[in-house]
Amino acid sequence: MSKRVARRIDNRSIPLRAGKSHVLAASSVYRIGLLSPIAGLGISRKHCTCSPYLKSLQINFLRRPYRFEVVVRIPTPPSYTSSKTAFEMSTEKPLPFIYQFAAGAVAGVSEILVMYPLDVVKTRVQIQSKVPVPGQDHYTGMLDCFRKIIANEGASRLYRGIGAPILMEAPKRATKFAANDEWGKVWRNVFGVSKMSQSLSILTGASAGATESFVVVPFELVKIRLQDKAQASRYNGMVDCFLKIVRQEGPLTLYQGLESTMWRHILWNSGYFGCIFQVRAMLPANPTKDKSLQMRNDLISGTIGGTVGTILNTPMDVVKSRIQNSPKIAGSVRKYNWAWPALGTVMKEEGFGALYSGFLPKVLRLGPGGGILLVVFTGVMDFFRSIRKE
Incomplete structure (x- = not known):
């Protein structure tokens, strides 16, 4: 500099x-x-x-x-500019919370609608055992999973369970933005600084991700149960799944997998926000606020950030899927319970590669998905700014 x-x-x-x-x-x-x-x-x-x-x-x-x-x-140089949200890193004056919340919700739902089939495929590949089970489909990879789901269950199965993540977006975004704002204040006070640096942004994002997990886990559990073909016949939709889990396994089961979800969010947020700061600083500046250049920069930085975040958090995502897909049965101990012991069990029984099961559909979703989030969020925020100026 x-x-x-x-x-x-x-x-x-x-x-x-x-x-x-x-x-x-x-x-x-x-x-x-x-x-x-x-x-x-x-x-x-x-x-x-x-x-x-x-x-x-x-x-x-x-x-x-x-x-x-x-x-x-x-x-302040652009690479160190702070804001109330993790996405809002331009030199524009931050809009009030309600606008950031609405833009985040629109961006999140847009990403879900486009990328959700990849999430279904990712979950199917993650929860299957290494050894094929008689009478159940076994998937050799992403394309094989797509083909078998469409051929044996119909294309609509690729969107089974989508209601849970869509309903999750509003409380998730509200928690994310509020937590990011509050944790930013906490860490600035702890380190005695007035401005956010890249390292503080990573720390703030990780802390906000851990906080966000408390809202996300029940929705994730319902989504995982609905996506699993072996359990599909047990539940007649999202509401039925929720009620049966509470009645048959107890309300605390809704928070099964909380620990692994927290680790997953901490690792992804750290990789994602750490990368987009660096990548944006390396990309050509946009002093004229050219829309096409801004969209290109957002796509590039968001995709790279999403890819790095996915590389870091996939092992915890595999563990989370297996923990949440293990129904509580009286008198028995679940094979997968806590995050780190489950990580060791998977690696011991199936090898290190099993920790990256479903990596391809996951990175194809969260890589470009991270770019979609940034592009849609920036576009909606620009729209809100234009309305306020009129």
């Missing part, structure tokens, strides 16, 4: 800190700007050339030589 200075004609330099206001007094000339090919700001007795960095200029004409008081605010 270029060093920002105010340079006087006698070559004495005064450092300017990003995000801070500075008062500079001079009797002749200051050059204010970047020590780079980018032009700065020149001020003398004869002329004043403004720049985006100039906040205010006060000139005292009562004494000679004229004395200048220049107040300059250096904007």
Whole structure:
């Protein structure tokens, strides 16, 4: 990052800190700007050339030589810009919570409608055992799973259980944004800083993801049970599934898999938000706010962030699926119970590769899906801004 200075004609330099206001007094000339090919700001007795960095200029004409008081605010670099939401990382002023919540919900539902079949395939591959079970379909991969579901059960099965994640979006987004805002304040106070850095954004995202898990788990459990072909005949839809779980296994069963879900969200949020900060900083700047360039940058950064997050959290996602798909049976101990012991069991019995079962459909969903989330969220937020300006 270029060093920002105010340079006087006698070559004495005064450092300017990003995000801070500075008062500079001079009797002749200051050059204010970047020590780079980018032009700065020149001020003398004869002329004043403004720049985006100039906040205010006060000139005292009562004494000679004229004395200048220049107040300059250096904007925080884009890669360190903070905001109330994990998605809102532009230089635009953040909109009120209700707008961010609505935009997040629209983005989330859009991603679900487009990518949900991949989630069904991912779950089927994750919960099957390594050894084929007589009388049950065994899938050798993503395409084989798609083919067998459509051929044996019909294309509509690719959307079985979609009601749970759609209903989950509103409380999930509200929790995500509120938790992200509150955890951001907590970590800034803990480390004694006023602005968010990349590392604090990762920490905030991970903390918000863990908080979000408490809302997500019951919906995820119902979705997993409905997606499993072996249990499909037990439940007649989302509401019936929910009621039978509560009656037959107890209400606490709805939070079966909470620990593994928390780890899954912590790992994904850390990888996703850590990457999109770095990737956006490396992509070409968009000073003219060109829509096509902004969409391209969002797709690239969101896809890369989603892919890295998926690589990190897939083992915990496999474990979560198996824990949540294990019905509670009186007098028996579930094979998969806690996250880390279950991780060891899967690796011991089926090998390390089993921890990445369903990785291809998962990364195809959450990679481009992360890009879709950013593009739709940014588009909806721009729409809200245009309405508020009218």
